[in-house]
Amino acid sequence: MFVSRLKQITEAVRDAGSLGVADLATLTGASEMTIRRDLEVLAAQGVLERYRGGARSLLLRGEEPPFALRSDENTDAKRRIATVVAGLIADGESVVLDSGTTCLEVARLLHDRRLTVMPLSLHAVNALSTSASLTLLVPGGRPRPGELALTGPLTLASLQALRFDTAVIGCCGLSASQGLTAFDLEDASVKRAAIASARRVIAAVDASKLTRTALAFVAPASSLDAVVTDADGDEGLAAAGVTVVPA
Amino acid sequence: MFVSRLKQITEAVRDAGSLGVADLATLTGASEMTIRRDLEVLAAQGVLERYRGGARSLLLRGEEPPFALRSDENTDAKRRIATVVAGLIADGESVVLDSGTTCLEVARLLHDRRLTVMPLSLHAVNALSTSASLTLLVPGGRPRPGELALTGPLTLASLQALRFDTAVIGCCGLSASQGLTAFDLEDASVKRAAIASARRVIAAVDASKLTRTALAFVAPASSLDAVVTDADGDEGLAAAGVTVVPA
DNA sequence: TCTTTCGAACAGTCAGGTTGTTCGTTAGCG
């Protein structure tokens, strides 16, 4: 595949700070020309900066790699989690669906259900726009490049104008003590609004997120009704009154 | 191509009312199996209804065929019109861009410009979502199947919350006497709101629309500042105080 | 029951995307 090499390059450059084209060629087994083309792509995504002979990373510690590189990562766990989440949603419900790769998996599973769905990312909107069975609502907003998560006052206004049965929320970090956290400040306020406009809140969180905390605080763990995760039961969360559903 | 055969089938069935699979096979030169697959696609789009042995048209007179069949039609004229429209827009402007295939061409031409753009259809949103240079705003709303034009109260609210320099409007019919008309009622109110929230209104209209009138009235011709069209100058419009720009 | 149509499954064809190679051009260094 092609994305996997991009991810490999991204990580190698991030870990080393900067790397030469020749190094990356031997590392990945691809030709130097291919590496140059890859670097061009990654530079366009803002992942790294090219200089003559190589590239240096632009990813800060604690910053997440762009959407295109995350989407094919850890697919099994995401799909398992998404399947469980989809099972928690009953026909006829209205659902607000957060941005992120895990929630995109959920969107794919909801495609042929009879629901009203408002996705918070254009990726999910596109995944659902061909569905004949569900009522699709698009929130307004400004899509963040790459991620295509909708943010800003238009998004908040769309959320405040509606009341959903269920919110499916993804996140970048979750723990009983630190609560739900996100990398992006704007995203955080959208998530908060989504939580506020839903009667029931389900968080879809893969194991890696439970050991991490990101910059922007969204909400305390107690505001979640259920957490679907592939990690082994987290006593802290259960103690906070959250139902932890294993995937 | 593949869309052209679908269009051929659509028109043949519409003109005949209903047609057999064998007739369509000889007409198009394709095998019967291929025709069956095509009919399945068209039935899913609501263009026609299948019965054993053939299909009957569901397109009412005066109703437009679905987006997928129109998009590759008359591309030259559309692109010429779109080029002129894009030329009327100055860098730095904020633009609201209507739905429809002609406006989608405009969107493609705006991809690398420095503008703020709010498209009223998801097709145009997708065309612009990869742009690094422009500020993309997505209106809320419910996308109409196929067309993916955003409609409904969320769309109207998004438009009313903003003021644009320019509105680029497509339509289904335009004449000095009947004004600007659209096939869909919901679309018409969205267009009206777009016109109301812009200081300058440009209509992008190919020749075929100038001889036609559709169901839903949008606005009088006098509310347009300019009409870009590939048709020969229309004296009626010019008399109504509209600048007619040839493409 | 019999005939006709349907659609699943497989195979061939074709277009578009990805990769590698070549080679003229360019940036950076001494």
Added chain:
DNA sequence: CGCTAACGAACAACCTGACTGTTCGAAAGA
């Protein structure tokens, strides 16, 4: 200023996925 290494445009090989046709068992309708 000249040299060397790196760059990127252009072409060709390869691969994948979409479209199409054929075959054949199943189903619908007379």
